[in-house]
Amino acid sequence: MAVEKSVQGQKPGGESKKGDPKWLTPTEMAAWRRYIVASRRLLEALDSDLDQHDLSMADYEILAQLSDAPDRRMRMAELAEISMLSRSRLSHRMKVMEDAGWVKREACPDDKRGFFAVMTPKGWKAIVAAAPDHVASVRERFVDKLSKTDQIVLAEIFERVGNDLRSEIN
Amino acid sequence: MAVEKSVQGQKPGGESKKGDPKWLTPTEMAAWRRYIVASRRLLEALDSDLDQHDLSMADYEILAQLSDAPDRRMRMAELAEISMLSRSRLSHRMKVMEDAGWVKREACPDDKRGFFAVMTPKGWKAIVAAAPDHVASVRERFVDKLSKTDQIVLAEIFERVGNDLRSEIN
Numbered sequence: 001m002a003v004e005k006s007v008q009g010q011k012p013g014g015e016s017k018k019g020d021p022k023w024l025t026p027t028e029m030a031a032w033r034r035y036i037v038a039s040r041r042l043l044e045a046l047d048s049d050l051d052q053h054d055l056s057m058a059d060y061e062i063l064a065q066l067s068d069a070p071d072r073r074m075r076m077a078e079l080a081e082i083s084m085l086s087r088s089r090l091s092h093r094m095k096v097m098e099d100a101g102w103v104k105r106e107a108c109p110d111d112k113r114g115f116f117a118v119m120t121p122k123g124w125k126a127i128v129a130a131a132p133d134h135v136a137s138v139r140e141r142f143v144d145k146l147s148k149t150d151q152i153v154l155a156e157i158f159e160r161v162g163n164d165l166r167s168e169i170n
Numbered sequence: 171m172a173v174e175k176s177v178q179g180q181k182p183g184g185e186s187k188k189g190d191p192k193w194l195t196p197t198e199m200a201a202w203r204r205y206i207v208a209s210r211r212l213l214e215a216l217d218s219d220l221d222q223h224d225l226s227m228a229d230y231e232i233l234a235q236l237s238d239a240p241d242r243r244m245r246m247a248e249l250a251e252i253s254m255l256s257r258s259r260l261s262h263r264m265k266v267m268e269d270a271g272w273v274k275r276e277a278c279p280d281d282k283r284g285f286f287a288v289m290t291p292k293g294w295k296a297i298v299a300a301a302p303d304h305v306a307s308v309r310e311r312f313v314d315k316l317s318k319t320d321q322i323v324l325a326e327i328f329e330r331v332g333n334d335l336r337s338e339i340n
Contacts, residue, residue, distance in 0.1 A: 002237045003301045021302035028313045031321035031328075035312075037253075038332030039209045044256055045335055067172045083207075086214055131173045132191035142205075143198045145330050151201035153323055158201075160315050162208030165215055 042141055049137040053130035054100070058085055058093050060134060063102065063119060063127040072119040075108065079117050102126055212311055219307040223300035224270070228255055228263050230304060233272065233289060233297040242289040245278065249287050272296055 004023045024032060047057050055063075061083045066072050076094070080087045094117060097103045102123030108114035146154065174193045194202060217227050225233075231253045236242050246264070250257045264287060267273045272293030278284035316324065 001234060003234060003297050004305075006298050007301050021305050022309060023305055024308070024313060027318065027321050027325075028316075030325040031316060032308060032313055034325045034328040034332060038328040038335065039213075040255070041332060041335040043209075044259075064171060064173060085210070089214075127173050128176050131177050135174075135191050135193055138194070138202060139192060141335065142331060143194060143202055145334075146198075146201060146327065148197065150323070150327055151197050153320070154327070155197075155200040155204045157316065157320055157324070158204040158208040161312060162204060162211055164315075165208065165211040165311065 045141055046134075046137055050130060050134060053126065053133065055126065055130055056093070058089065059097055059102075060127065060130060061085065062090070062093060062097065062117070063123055064131075066103070066117060066119040067124060067127055072124065073106075073116045076105070076115045076117055097123070215311055216304075216307055220300065220304060223296065223303065225296065225300055226263070228259065229267055229272075230297065230300060231255065232260070232263060232267065232287070233293055234301075236273070236287060236289040237294060237297055242294065243276075243286045246275070246285045246287055267293070 004021070007021060043057060050056060050060060062079065062085070065079055065083050066074055074082075076090065077087070080090045083090065085093070094103060094105065098105065100122075102120055104118050104120060106116045106118055108116055143151075174191070177191060213227060220226060220230060232249065232255070235249055235253050236244055244252075246260065247257070250260045253260065255263070264273060264275065268275065270292075272290055274288050274290060276286045276288055278286055313321075
C-alpha cells in the first residue's frame with residue numbers, strides 16, 4: 001500500500017528505534033483483509049436480521065446466556081466474561097434492555113459492589129420469539145457455508161485468537 | 171440451550187409452517203461461538219489500539235483505501251464497495267473525519283448525485299503516523315497466531331462468506 005512505502009521512505013538508509021514496521025506479506029494480507037471485511041459485513045447483516053425482533057446481536061447474546069443460567073440470573077462480571085462483550089458495553093446494553101423490561105439488575109446480597117443480571121418473563125418471551133429466525137440467519141450466512149473440516153479448523157483458530165484477548169477486554 | 175428446548179416444546183407433536191428450526195450441532199456451535207466471540211473481542215481490541223491516533227478501525231480503513239487511489243480520491247459508492255462499510259456507516263464516518271480535516275467531499279462534475287471522497291494532506295499525515303502501530307497490532311493479535319496453512323484456509327473461507335454478503339449491505 002502507498003502508506004507502507006511512505007513510512008519506509010521516511011527513513012532512507014536509517015532505522016527507527018522500534019525497527020521498521022513488519023508489513024504483511026501478500027498471503028497474510030489476503031487472510032486478514034478477507035476475514036475482516038467478511039466479518040464486519042456478517043455482523044451488520046445478522047444485526048439487521050434481528051431488527052424485526054427489536055434486538056441487536058449483543059442483546060441476543062446477553063439473553064441467550066441468561067436463559068441458560070440457573071434461575072435465569074448471572075453476576076454481571078461473569079456475564080461479561082462468558083459473552084462477547086466488554087464490561088462497559090454490557091452495562092450499556094443492560095440499561096437499554098432494562099428500559100424495555102427484558103432484564104433487571106439486582107444487588108448481590110453478599111457483595112456490596114456486585115450486581116446480578118436477571119432475565120424477566122418478558123425477556124424470555126423475546127428470545128424465544130427471536131431464536132428460530134436468528135439460528136436460520138446464522139446458518140444461511142455462515143455455518144452452512146462451512147464444511148465439517150472448516151468448522152473444526154475455525155473453532156481451533158479462533159479459540160487460539162480469542163483466549164489471548166479474553167483477559168484484556170474489561 | 172434452554173431457548174432451543176423451549177421453542178421445540180411449543181409445538182408438541184406438531185410442525186410449524188416453516189418447519190422446526192434447524193438448531194446448530196455441537197461442532198457447528200463450537201465453530202460459530204468461538205469465531206464470533208473472538209472476532210468481537212479482536213475488533214474491540216484493534217479499535218482501542220487505534221485510540222492513541224484518534225482513529226477507529228473504520229476510519230483507518232477509509233484512509234487506507236483513499237491513500238491507494240489515484241489522486242487520493244474515490245467515488246463514495248466505490249469506497250463503500252471496496253471497504254468493509256455499509257454506505258450509511260461510510261457517510262457517518264466521512265462526516266466525522268471531515269470535521270477533523272482528514273477528508274473532504276467533492277461533487278462529481280459529471281454526475282449530479284455522486285460525490286468523491288478526497289483525502290487531505292492532514293489525513294495522509296494521520297494514516298502515515300498510525301500505520302506502523304496498526305500493522306503491529308494486527309500481527310500481534312491475529313496474523314502471527316496463524317500458520318501459513320491457516321492463512322490460506324481463512325482467506326478461502328472468508329472470501330466465500332463475504333462474497334454473498336457484498337451485494338446486500340447498502
